[in-house]
Amino acid sequence: MSIEKQKNYKIAVIGNPGSWSTEKLADELYERTSFRLVVDPAQLAFDMQGRTLVAGNTDLAELDGLAIKKIGPVYSPDMYNRLEILRFFCSLGKPVFSRPEMVMMAVNRLSCTVNLQIGNIPMPPTVITESRDEAVRAVRKFGKAVFKPLFSSKARGMLLVEDNANCGSAIANFQASGNTAMYIQKMVQIPGRDLGISFLGGKYIGTYARRKGNSWNTCTSNGGKYEPCEPDAETINLASKAQDLFNLDFTCVDVVETEDGPMVFEVSAFGGFRGLYHACGLNAAGMYAEYIINQLESRQ
Template identity: 45%
Template sequence: MTDTRIAVIGTPGKWSTEVLADHLEQRTGFRCVVDMADVVLELETGILRYRDVVLNELDGVIIKKISETYSPAADDRIRMLGSLESSGVRCFSTPEQVGRLINRLEGTSALAAGKVALPATRITESTEAALDVITLFGKAILKPLYSTKARGMEVLNAEDGTETNTGKLNAFKAEHGLFYLQKFVNLGGQDLGMVFLGGEYLCTYARVGDANAWNTTIHSGGKYQAYDASPELIELGRRAQACFDLSFTTVDIALTDEGPVVFEVSAFGGFSGALKGCGIDAAEKLCDHVLKELENNP
């Protein structure tokens, strides 16, 4: 038991947030789950308050979830936590690095710059250009810049014709603006989640999709299974997560006919896949990692 005071930035009542808070409480005797919707930043003093807790007086915070849904508003919360970090409170992961992954374009641009294998991707505001991309790809996934668990994504097929796809593109543009189009790749019914803690490989699990869904997310009926990743595949995941500096993350990888590709690196990473797929309590390991970091580098 230590007297270290660490809060969890997350969603009160959600399993992944509460299990992390449970482990911290067991080791430190302190428990605080912070809902960013109730945080107040005093700009003139730099103080952040959550109810009766002054966050600036803590030893650290673990950013488990910044928002239930990604949106430009999540960027504002990241900036608030950046103020907390500037006051000397250690953040795991740092707000700057988390912020790079809230917006899908910024995250995948970093992966592309790092020469990480990705599905072919095109970005445009032009409906005409987007139609040309759909024709080029044959089948494309249209993705919002701010979303998780495949929410808001659409599969567009060139065979559906220009009129149909124009209608879908215009409706999407009215809500989201920019077109982020990625070539549809055959997942073979599964994709992989590769887990890293402090930059070190932890495990890999597979998400096996529901036969009726085009994606394999648990949100769409997928199931977790263990997966024995090859050294080459682990190296791909390692290079992807190394484009960022995250305390804990999951790299989403697909095994396609043309070789493995990375879909994204998670801003937060998930505990459920590691536990259900690999039997590893990643929340406990993250807690140990953070306490060790604070002990060695206060």
């Protein structure tokens, strides 16, 4: 059954052309507005003198709004450049979901962690340092630690380091591979899963779990599986407090259940549709499209 067209809004999706989540959101917006456009953020062009922001033949200032689903195929410092360009779009009075400055706070693992710590959100013990000696001390203190790149998703580039004879060389290789500042987090005991607790407009909409396979992490690209989950009120409340610090329109809070209670790994800059869809049967992309249109309607 087709969805009745709601408004003739022109809303472009900033994301990775061809990727499931980007295309899904573009499809859901099209079903409601009859307009569909996916913009590769690498194709943005900002003309300061002309005060224009274009992508190909499209003047984005002529659109009603933008929805940021992804800002590139890989996480990197280039994201900041693209987000700064999109911040100009906001200065024109055009709505962007989520606002670029809010995304900036979450897209870098260190920035996200600092914001969570300022907000007194419990997290696994973590050390950030450029010193290899301090990194070795951290591993010795933790016994087993996960080294995480500051820009990464889906466990890409993460390294599990144990307190053994190979510890120093593993750390040196990790730092030499482009990780000047090393983000070192204690490997905490978990019940074989972590949780993706999702929010739309600051309101809780559902949770999926990632059950790990044969890897040390729960990432689906490493054999993890999505499954439905209903966390207790304490866990949902913690995730809600964490996402409140970032004011993102759609996000997912990664939470781990530990012997010391729930702890937060991170707040996602973009959130994920796939886990909610496969585990819970929730069409989060459709819900987000409805939310965006309602927000535009409220501005009228």
